[in-house]
Amino acid sequence: MNLILLGPPGSGKGTQSEFIVKKYGYYQLSTGDILRQAITKKTTTGMVVKDILASGKLVNNELILQIMEEKLSETYSKPGRIFDGFPRTIMQAEQLEELLHNQNMKLDLIIELSVDENTLLERITKRANESSETREDDTIEILKKRLEVYNIETKPIIDYYTDKYHVQKIDGMMSVHKVSERIEELINLNS
Ligand code: AMP
Numbered sequence: 001m002n003l004i005l006l007g008p009p010g011s012g013k014g015t016q017s018e019f020i021v022k023k024y025g026y027y028q029l030s031t032g033d034i035l036r037q038a039i040t041k042k043t044t045t046g047m048v049v050k051d052i053l054a055s056g057k058l059v060n061n062e063l064i065l066q067i068m069e070e071k072l073s074e075t076y077s078k079p080g081r082i083f084d085g086f087p088r089t090i091m092q093a094e095q096l097e098e099l100l101h102n103q104n105m106k107l108d109l110i111i112e113l114s115v116d117e118n119t120l121l122e123r124i125t126k127r128a129n130e131s132s133e134t135r136e137d138d139t140i141e142i143l144k145k146r147l148e149v150y151n152i153e154t155k156p157i158i159d160y161y162t163d164k165y166h167v168q169k170i171d172g173m174m175s176v177h178k179v180s181e182r183i184e185e186l187i188n189l190n191s
Pocket of ligand 1 (some may be wrong): 009031032033035052053056057058060064084085086087088092138146183
């Protein structure tokens with residue numbers, strides 16, 4: 001099972017990925033988490049991307065694809081993969097299809113979590129106030145930038161995929177539990 005969770009920052013992709021990992025043993029491929037780990041470990045990649053993450057802009061496609069290619073190869077023994085925060089541009093979407101195709105795999109399920117912008121702003125403010133592990137990009141100002149980047153760079157992926165696959169839209173304003181239930185239904189239907 002290859003599943004993409006699409007949605008703006010704060011739409012619940014990370015929370016729902018955790019649920020899927022626990023329930024199905026799929027491997028979560030979160031480019032945001034991978035980049036944050038690189039920053040914490042002060043690797044060369046970490047040094048390169050630190051300021052980009054703090055600004056809310058996107059890391060360049062080449063670097064992301066290199067990371068994804070490497071990480072993806074670690075997941076082949078898993079029953080499934082959740083792509084969380086990737087792809088973020090049409091180019092990444094095309095490359096993901098190619099990477100999967102080269103391994104005789106395909107995209108099985110694409111889920112869009114939709115949440116209105118005011119709710120996203122509220123959620124991120126809460127996350128910034130409550131989290132013990134502060135994320136530099138969890139401020140209202142940077143969130144607005146990330147939303148703008150999402151609308152310009154990432155949203156078009158939904159149209160790109162809609163032309164080729166059936167994109168399943170889930171109302172991300174429902175409770176976490178209800179969203180998980182809906183995701184579970186879709187995974188069961190598509191596996
Ligand atoms: P996230 O945790 O998915 O919201 O990602 C945090 C930040 O990491 C983003 O604002 C980008 O700067 C960077 N990032 C994560 N995934 C990607 C990606 N697929 N392409 C480019 N930049 C990314």
